[in-house]
């Protein structure tokens with residue numbers, strides 16, 4: 001099969017695409033893949049690092065207010081559709097897949113206009129702007145939360161879950177935390193604010209460092225690459241307790257997750273797919289800055305099932321973060337119960353499900 005795939009901007013759109021590619025390559029080692037993204041998005045590093053052929057088009061998102069920038073956005077969209085058509089004609093895919101982000105708007109739209117079979121994957125409980133636009137043109141739509149079906153033409157929707165879940169579910173603990181300086185035999189709390197890091201979570205997490213000093217577990221705090229240098233200059237980052245570790249980014253997150261006891265993080269949909277695939281208790285701090293507050297809705301699906309606790313960003317303080325995390329890490333029964341509940345919500349065969357949909361529409 002020749003698969004052209006596009007998804008960009010943040011890890012939450014990119015990692016599901018990579019997981020689908022991995023599942024396809026396992027099933028069909030002769031499969032030919034091309035990934036289309038932008039130079040500016042995280043995909044321009046993550047995708048070539050994964051050894052996948054990568055091409056770019058130039059595109060940007062719409063501003064919500066009336067602005068001259070939107071004229072440029074329309075111009076870039078039309079140009080990127082033309083550029084995408086050129087890439088599609090050269091690569092001759094059997095099927096084109098979009099996993100969200102502005103870039104896949106142009107690529108998948110171009111494919112649909114060229115009558116190539118198309119599939120989009122919506123990770124969230126509320127449809128993204130790009131997927132909503134594309135839903136008119138595509139053949140099928142894979143979803144991860146039942147509620148989001150209402151945002152799309154019902155006959156196109158298939159519940160598949162997030163393929164990253166299957167990629168993560170297949171990995172066994174292998175002392176990977178040691179590569180980051182942590183101990184292999186201690187429970188570990190992971191704190192991170194999504195694939196790009198989150199300023200408020202970062203400032204709060206660094207302020208908790210000394211509070212964790214005497215805890216019988218270790219803390220791995222991941223800042224996001226763009227925040228790391230500035231954060232490490234703060235006095236609080238200079239004299240860290242021996243059980244508190246800071247990293248800019250974890251490129252091999254699927255490898256470390258099976259060794260994590262509990263997570264404090266945003267409620268990005270791909271992170272939640274990982275948390276539920278493995279059954280990890282979590283404390284979720286949804287981003288209030290995303291379309292239609294979709295992270296709160298994502299988070300509530302786990303909170304309602306007693307699989308996660310929720311702290312609103314506006315209520316986040318160092319004391320609240322430490323107390324909530326410490327309470328969880330100190331209560332084995334609670335951890336086990338939440339882990340069990342999280343796992344119930346997981347879809348550990350999501351990549352196979354999405355591949356089935358892909359094969360059903362592909363020209364090959």
Ligand SMILES: CC(=O)N[C@H]1[C@@H](OP(=O)(O)OP(=O)(O)OC[C@H]2O[C@@H](n3ccc(=O)[nH]c3=O)[C@H](O)[C@@H]2O)O[C@H](CO)[C@@H](O)[C@@H]1O
Pocket residue numbers: 010011012013015100123124164192193194195196222248249250251252253254266267268269270271272274287290294295298
């Ligand atoms: C601000 C924003 O628009 N966020 C959106 C974005 O989030 P974001 O890109 O943060 O996505 P998620 O939290 O869903 O996923 C993050 C992904 O990055 C990985 N990771 C993270 C940190 C790290 O150091 N290493 C690493 O590999 C995680 O394992 C996970 O696979 O896409 C999600 C999925 O559509 C949405 O639900 C989020 O609302």
